[in-house]
Amino acid sequence: MTEENRARAPKTENNGVWHLQLAPGDIPPYVILPGAPERTEVIARGWQDAQLVANNREFRTVKGVFEGVPLATVSTGIGGPSSEICLNELSKVGVHTCIRVGTTGCIQPDYDLGDLIIAVAAVRKDGTSDTYIGPEYPAYADPVVVMALMAACEKLGYRYGLGLDYTTASFYIGQARPIKEDGTGYHPSDMDKLIDDLTQAGVTNIEMETAAQYVVGRLHGLRMGAVLAVISNRVTDRWGDEGGEEKAVKAATEALRILADWDQKKRIEFNAAYSGA
Numbered sequence: 001m002t003e004e005n006r007a008r009a010p011k012t013e014n015n016g017v018w019h020l021q022l023a024p025g026d027i028p029p030y031v032i033l034p035g036a037p038e039r040t041e042v043i044a045r046g047w048q049d050a051q052l053v054a055n056n057r058e059f060r061t062v063k064g065v066f067e068g069v070p071l072a073t074v075s076t077g078i079g080g081p082s083s084e085i086c087l088n089e090l091s092k093v094g095v096h097t098c099i100r101v102g103t104t105g106c107i108q109p110d111y112d113l114g115d116l117i118i119a120v121a122a123v124r125k126d127g128t129s130d131t132y133i134g135p136e137y138p139a140y141a142d143p144v145v146v147m148a149l150m151a152a153c154e155k156l157g158y159r160y161g162l163g164l165d166y167t168t169a170s171f172y173i174g175q176a177r178p179i180k181e182d183g184t185g186y187h188p189s190d191m192d193k194l195i196d197d198l199t200q201a202g203v204t205n206i207e208m209e210t211a212a213q214y215v216v217g218r219l220h221g222l223r224m225g226a227v228l229a230v231i232s233n234r235v236t237d238r239w240g241d242e243g244g245e246e247k248a249v250k251a252a253t254e255a256l257r258i259l260a261d262w263d264q265k266k267r268i269e270f271n272a273a274y275s276g277a
Helices: 039-044 082-092 143-156 188-201 210-219 245-267
Strands: 030-035 046-058 059-066 071-073 097-105 116-125 160-167 205-207 223-233
Touching: 030 082, 030 245, 039 059, 039 071, 039 143, 039 245, 059 245, 071 245, 082 116, 082 210, 097 143, 097 210, 116 143, 116 188, 116 210, 116 245, 143 160, 143 223, 143 245, 160 210, 160 223, 210 223, 223 245
Parallel strands: 030 071, 030 097, 097 223, 116 160, 160 205
Antiparallel strands: 046 059, 059 071, 097 205, 116 223
């Protein structure tokens, strides 16, 4: 690509990233990623010295300290495109580790409402990751982040499982929901079999961000993970939070504390620069 054809990202007045309105050094390198902006306040409730850093469009940033470890939380909005913007810009301000927290619909009968799913890998139906790299490239969590999330859940006594996530770019048709409640209107015939096919393939849950975040984050050199609260089970036809969202937040926070400790003690070597190897 020639220099004159290369589109450069706009900068803020303080030379920060455009959408997040952050500059290098504004936030710590360990970040929790909720979807909804209002969840940042919920996440930071258990932190010391919590303060709003920036708030622009769907991207709300709060930072604080948890048990001596500086953390931040940045909302991504819904879906892959806004997640891509968020992760691209976080990588430019010094962030190296992100854990997505959110809610999810489960399609396996073993999970109850309020259980947690640590997404080890994800099926790429998000659309966004396809703009980065071909479908053969896997969407997977950093194994060290998975280990930290498991350790956090064990310490906190939470019921959890390791999941194969299905990330779709659609909440309705893409998740086999009819456009209209009475079932009339457009509905692709292959959607009638979607849930059964995914269940047989061992997919645990459906949501809208994880695959995009894993691929985009990995290609930007970030360690990525996700812990999701089951708020519905499509197999047993049950809905409800049952405290799952709060548990996911606490598990992610504890996991980042664990990761910071491991990093500080060099228990697991980490190179923030993606080498492409």
